[in-house]
Amino acid sequence: MIAAGSLVAGRYEILDRVSEGGMATVFRARRLADGQTVALKVLREQFGSDVEFIARFEREARAVSELSHPHMVRVYDSGADGDVHFIAMEYVEGENLKDLIRRHETLPPARALEIAAQVAEALEYAHAHGIVHRDIKPQNILLTREGRVKVTDFGIARAMSQATITHTGTVLGSVQYLSPEQARGAPVGPSTDIYSLGVVLYEMVTGTLPFEGDSPIATALAHVNQPPPPPRSRAPALPVRVEGIILFALAKSPARRYRSPGEMRGDLLGETDLWSVVSPHTFMEQPAAPPMQVAPPAPRRSLPASYVALAVAVILLGGAWGGWRAFSSYLSVPEVEVPSFVGRPLPVAQQLAESSGLTLTVRERVYNTTVPAEAVISQDQPPGKGVKRGRVISIVVSLGPEMVPVPDVQRRSLIEARLLIEQRRLTVGELREQFDEEVRGGFVIAQDPQPGARVERGRPINLVVSKGPQRVEMPPLVGRALTDARRILQELGITLSEVRTSVTTELGPGIVIEQSPRPGARIRPTDRVTVVVSMRPGEGGTPPPTPVVTAQPQPADSPDEKVTRVQLIVPEGDPDQEVRIVVIDEQGLRTVFERRLSPGARVDETLRTRGYTIIQVYVQNRLIQEIRP
Numbered sequence: 287m288i289a290a291g292s293l294v295a296g297r298y299e300i301l302d303r304v305s306e307g308g309m310a311t312v313f314r315a316r317r318l319a320d321g322q323t324v325a326l327k328v329l330r331e332q333f334g335s336d337v338e339f340i341a342r343f344e345r346e347a348r349a350v351s352e353l354s355h356p357h358m359v360r361v362y363d364s365g366a367d368g369d370v371h372f373i374a375m376e377y378v379e380g381e382n383l384k385d386l387i388r389r390h391e392t393l394p395p396a397r398a399l400e401i402a403a404q405v406a407e408a409l410e411y412a413h414a415h416g417i418v419h420r421d422i423k424p425q426n427i428l429l430t431r432e433g434r435v436k437v438t439d440f441g442i443a444r445a446m447s448q449a450t451i452t453h454t455g456t457v458l459g460s461v462q463y464l465s466p467e468q469a470r471g472a473p474v475g476p477s478t479d480i481y482s483l484g485v486v487l488y489e490m491v492t493g494t495l496p497f498e499g500d501s502p503i504a505t506a507l508a509h510v511n512q513p514p515p516p517p518r519s520r521a522p523a524l525p526v527r528v529e530g531i532i533l534f535a536l537a538k539s540p541a542r543r544y545r546s547p548g549e550m551r552g553d554l555l556g557e558t559d560l561w562s563v564v565s566p567h568t569f570m571e572q573p574a575a576p577p578m579q580v581a582p583p584a585p586r587r588s589l590p591a592s593y594v595a596l597a598v599a600v601i602l603l604g605g606a607w608g609g610w611r612a613f614s615s616y617l618s619v620p621e622v623e624v625p626s627f628v629g630r631p632l633p634v635a636q637q638l639a640e641s642s643g644l645t646l647t648v649r650e651r652v653y654n655t656t657v658p659a660e661a662v663i664s665q666d667q668p669p670g671k672g673v674k675r676g677r678v679i680s681i682v683v684s685l686g687p688e689m690v691p692v693p694d695v696q697r698r699s700l701i702e703a704r705l706l707i708e709q710r711r712l713t714v715g716e717l718r719e720q721f722d723e724e725v726r727g728g729f730v731i732a733q734d735p736q737p738g739a740r741v742e743r744g745r746p747i748n749l750v751v752s753k754g755p756q757r758v759e760m761p762p763l764v765g766r767a768l769t770d771a772r773r774i775l776q777e778l779g780i781t782l783s784e785v786r787t788s789v790t791t792e793l794g795p796g797i798v799i800e801q802s803p804r805p806g807a808r809i810r811p812t813d814r815v816t817v818v819v820s821m822r823p824g825e826g827g828t829p830p831p832t833p834v835v836t837a838q839p840q841p842a843d844s845p846d847e848k849v850t851r852v853q854l855i856v857p858e859g860d861p862d863q864e865v866r867i868v869v870i871d872e873q874g875l876r877t878v879f880e881r882r883l884s885p886g887a888r889v890d891e892t893l894r895t896r897g898y899t900i901i902q903v904y905v906q907n908r909l910i911q912e913i914r915p
Contacts, residue, residue, distance in 0.1 A: 288313065288328060292689050295367040298326055298374060301710055302690055314377060316709055317362075321702075323709050329371040340371060347373050350440045353415055357408035357913040359428065359438035378436050383486070384424035391493040392521065395528050396489035399554045401427070404435035405483055406551035411474045412440055413547065420474060422482035423463040424489065445746045462495045466538050477540035480550055484535025484543075486794050491528060492520040509712045510538075521900040528551075530561035544636065577715070626669035627662040632683055633663050643675035651683045655742065659686030666868060687742040694737030695730050700751055703730050707747050717745025719753045720845060723810070727754030755810055762805035763798045768819050771798050775815065779914040781837055784816040811915075812838050835903050835911035840892065848899055850915045854889040857905065865870065865889060866904040867913075870890065872897035 288311075292300045298315040304325065305312045315326040337844040347364035354360060380535075405427060412419065419426075419440055428436040429896065465481035467474055479593065488496050496515060497508035514536050517529045529554050537543045544560065545851075546549040552558035622643050632648075639646045649666070657663050666680040667673060675860040690710050695703035702715055725731050732750040735741055758778045763771040768785065775782050788799060800818035803809055840849040856863055867879035867889075879891050893901060901913040 293318075294326060294328075294370060294372055295365055295393045297363075298324065298372075300326070302688065315374070317374070321705060321709070323377045325359075325375045327373045331369070340366075340469075344371075353412065353417065353750045354442070355408055355411045356701060357404045357435050357437060358412070358440060359436045360768040361440075375438065376436070378428045378430055378438075380430045380752040381410065382425050382426060383429060383490075386429060387424060387489060387493065391650050393490045395491055395525055397614040398487060399528065401429075401435055401490065402483060402487045403551050403554040405437055405486070406547040406554060407478050408435070408437045409476075409483070409547035410551065413479070418474065418476055419479050419482075420423050420468070421463075422458050422486060423460050424486055429488070447590045453870060461505045464506055464509055465540075466510045467540060469509050476546060477539065479536050480543050480547060481537075481540075483547070484532050485551070487528075487535070488514070488517055491524055491532075492517050494520055512656060513538075527556075527561065529558070534561045569825060588727050620675050621672040622675050622677075624667045624669055624671045624673055624677075627665050627679070628669075629657065629679055630662055631658075632660050632662065635681065639679060641690045644673070645676065646677045647678055648678050648683050649680040651685050653686070653688040653743070654684040655687045655744075657684040659684055659687075670717075689740045690743050692733075692735050692737055692739045692741055692747060695733055695749070696737070696748075697725065697729060700749070701728055703733075703749060711743045712741070713744060713746045715748040717748075717847065718750050720750055721754065721756035723755045723839065725752035725754075726839075727752055749863060756810040757810060759804055760801075760809055760815075762808040763801045763817055764805075766798050768798060768817070771817060776912045776914075780809070780813075780815055781811070781911060781913065782817065783814040783836070786818045787815065787821040788818050789823045790820045791823065795820055795822050812836075835913075837901065837911075837913040837915065839915055842894075846896055848897075848915050850893050850895070850899070850913065852889070852891050852901060852903065852913070854903060856883045856885050856887045856889070858885045860906065861885070863906050864904075866907075867891060867893075868904065869893060869895055870900040870902075871895040 288294070288300055290300055290302050295313070297318055299318060301314045301316055301323070303311065304314050310327045310329050313326045313328065315324050316322070317324050324509065324764075327910070336887060344364055351361040353363070359378060360376040362372060362376070364370065376548050405422070409419065412833040417440055419437070421439060426437060426439045428438055430436060463482045465474065465478045468478060483876070485496060497505050497512065499505035499508055514533065517532050518524050518526070523860070531550070534553075535543055535550060540613075544553075549558070549560060553561050580729050597827045613843075624644070625638050625642055627638065627646070630638065652663065654663055661684050663682045664686050665682075673679075688711075691714065692712070693706040693710055695706055698706070699719075707714055720731060721910075722731050729747050729752050731752050732817075734748045758780065761774050761778065762914075763774065764775070772782055790799065793799065797820045798817045799820050802816045809815075836853045838851045838853075840851050842849045852867060854865065854867075856865060861884055862882050863885065865879070865880050866877060869876055873896060878893055879889065881889075883889070894915070899915050901915065903910060
């Protein structure tokens, strides 16, 4: 089963499902080679088991992958992963034309002509390269967020050309846009796409389809046998020119349609008026009936004219009576009031509809952040409206909020992390910076929520970004008293590692005369710092005590926590010395270590603190070292 996070052919990571059709399921996926988002169309199982179909399918996909046009969805790749057969295509942010028509019911003629012209341009290019689409319908016409057309599924229908309208649900799903020659099983060519584009244009400007039967077979036969209702009968304000273009494209005979999509595009753009010079009978033509061998009629006696008139009168009266009975029967169906289904769970809505004498049908299921899963989002008949008992009410049902997996962006650059997060249709939330000894500056240290968690689409992901290892500038210490030097280093969070002495007559005792590292050097707080202090000759005094405290930061479990390893060697002096370590942080002031130890004893404590922290080390109640991790 393919789900978010799955890998296909080791090259594509599934992000989420986009749509489902009769032939395939479309997923949004990430191409691992370069991180690009693609649309991955995965064939349904019934096609994957047909070896002959798969061979045609892959051959057509390879042919279409060589085409490139601004109004065509690019095909990047195709192949198989076990029983999973797929095509990797350009991912288009936007919606398909069918959704646009459902939302607006009809489109302004100018916009409809513009869309049809862009489709015709793509068809002209494909036909010039020997590719006939064969399945032009609004679902295969994508619209970018800027409103530009992208036609998808070129060549795929050709792979299905041996299927008939009784074989698969795929062809059945497109029967409203089927050309007469396709319905008859006759050979198809470029004019097939012109007919289907005419049906699409008809639907855009009228909000209806020219042929809709009680079954797919009935609809297909209507394409073969019935003239299309004039578009202006359904949209009286429609310009005559637009109606003429539509009817020219919908001619039953391919020879009587536009000769190419380029010709049709010229009329759509108003550059030509080919529709106006076509014989009017083309628009309303009936298919020619095949010649039949009819036997000569046997001679028979003529009936008197009065008998014929009487028979005609009886037939007319009977028909009128039957029609009146049917009409009266319709009028006698009681009306019921449409309940409000919106917000109700689907089983409750179905029970409510049944109790009202109505039938519910689920038109589609969509993601929704405000309506719970399996509850009704909208209905096509408003609450309170009176309708005939038995009426079918279409509803849209919620899938709940769309949940997506959180990507792992730790140890990735901030730019790459943003890309991965936005590809999953999530957002970057709070950004905090923190020094880190292991992670380079500009790379992510931690994230919240954690990788792999499933969260609602659009959820912000908070990041902690490394500022790199902490570096401070080594201050100038030469010429300062040792006590001042200690204080300056402590304020910067630096531990003085070693103090050596040098005999001199030029300076008083306890003055820093050398330092390492040099002033201005960028160092880490844990780097070794050494100073040399002056000592008068012949004084025989002991040098100032060497500091014995070191502090090193350690890895922490969370961004708010600090872990510091403090090590201490008890200096020479009293045989029994009190050693105390005090911590000041978000939790307040507390003593974390307190013992009496002998000189030379070692203390090794790992301290866990939160937020801004000060660590103080006391020996015999005298502050020896202050650390600010």
